[in-house]
Amino acid sequence: MRLSQLIVLGVLLGLGAGWWLRRDAGEPVAVTLSATQPAAVAAKPSAATHVDAAPPTPPASAADAPAGLLLPVQGIQASQLRDTFTDARSEGRVHDAIDIMADAGTPVLAVADGAVEKLFDSERGGLTIYQFEPSGRWCYYYAHLQRYADGLAEKQAIKRGEVIGYVGSTGNASADAPHLHFEVHVLGPEKQWWKGESINPYPLLQAGR
Numbered sequence: 001m002r003l004s005q006l007i008v009l010g011v012l013l014g015l016g017a018g019w020w021l022r023r024d025a026g027e028p029v030a031v032t033l034s035a036t037q038p039a040a041v042a043a044k045p046s047a048a049t050h051v052d053a054a055p056p057t058p059p060a061s062a063a064d065a066p067a068g069l070l071l072p073v074q075g076i077q078a079s080q081l082r083d084t085f086t087d088a089r090s091e092g093r094v095h096d097a098i099d100i101m102a103d104a105g106t107p108v109l110a111v112a113d114g115a116v117e118k119l120f121d122s123e124r125g126g127l128t129i130y131q132f133e134p135s136g137r138w139c140y141y142y143a144h145l146q147r148y149a150d151g152l153a154e155k156q157a158i159k160r161g162e163v164i165g166y167v168g169s170t171g172n173a174s175a176d177a178p179h180l181h182f183e184v185h186v187l188g189p190e191k192q193w194w195k196g197e198s199i200n201p202y203p204l205l206q207a208g209r
Contacts, residue, residue, distance in 0.1 A: 065184065066112060066138050069204050070160050073100045073167060073180050074107040083202040096198035097141075097183040098205070104146055104178040106167040110158045111140050111182075111205075118193040119154055125181065126170025130193040131158065139196050143181035144173040 071078060084099050110131060117139065118130040125143035129152075132139055146168025158164060169178045184204060185196025 065199055065204055066133065067204075067207065069111040069184075069201075069207075070109055071100075071205050072109050072111045072140075072142065072182055073102045074109055074163075076100055076102055076106075078206050081202060081205060083200070097143075097181050098201045100167075100180045100182060101177065102167045102179060104166075104168055107163045108142055108145065108165040108167060108180055110160055110162045110164050112160050114140070114158060116152060116154050116156045116158060116164070119148065119152065122171060124172045126168065126173065127165070128171075129164055131164075132187070132191070132193070136191050137187055139185040139187050139193060141181075141183040141185065143183075144168055144171050144179060146170065146178070 071081075081098065081100065084097070112131075112133050114131045114133040116129060117132045118128075120128045120130065122128060122143075125141075127143075127145040127148065129142040129145070129148070130139055131142070142165060144167075145165040148165050149163045152164055167178050167180050169175045173179065173181070182201055184199050184201045186199060187196050
């Protein structure tokens with residue numbers, strides 16, 4: 001082969017190789033997947049991936065509060081009650097209870113079956129009774145009593161409607177306005193008589209009439 005022909009052939013081969021290299025570097029290459037080839041691998045769920053789970057059990061509240069509570073002062077009608085749950089008290093406190101006005105010595109009745117958890121004489125509440133109901137979820141608190149019913153003792157079982165004390169004005173209550181201070185508490189898992197979340201007894205007593 002003549003020298004001139006060899007030169008021409010070399011030039012053509014060089015041009016062809018350069019074009020092929022540019023094609024590989026800059027042009028996308030289409031890939032066709034077969035019908036049996038998976039298009040993608042499923043991603044593993046991350047820590048933030050939502051997983052269906054049972055909703056947490058809500059804490060006890062007024063929404064599932066005890067029903068059928070007896071009005072705890074003998075002779076008082078539900079229509080005579082006044083909602084004092086959110087009334088202001090000294091030292092920036094909220095009342096967290098209902099005051100049921102009645103003559104001193106009027107019998108105080110157990111609002112439900114249960115047991116006397118604690119008899120306590122406090123500076124603010126005077127003579128008080130803490131009653132637990134059988135499930136241990138609720139505590140009923142009676143305060144400012146003139147005295148306890150005869151023979152009443154801690155851990156004693158009591159029945160709905162049983163006389164457990166008498167209206168008075170002990171503690172920080174005014175002697176001119178004897179009344180029963182009544183609270184309902186949601187008990188925590190510790191079941192401590194001095195600790196609980198107060199809920200409004202007014203609608204519970206209205207519903208139980």
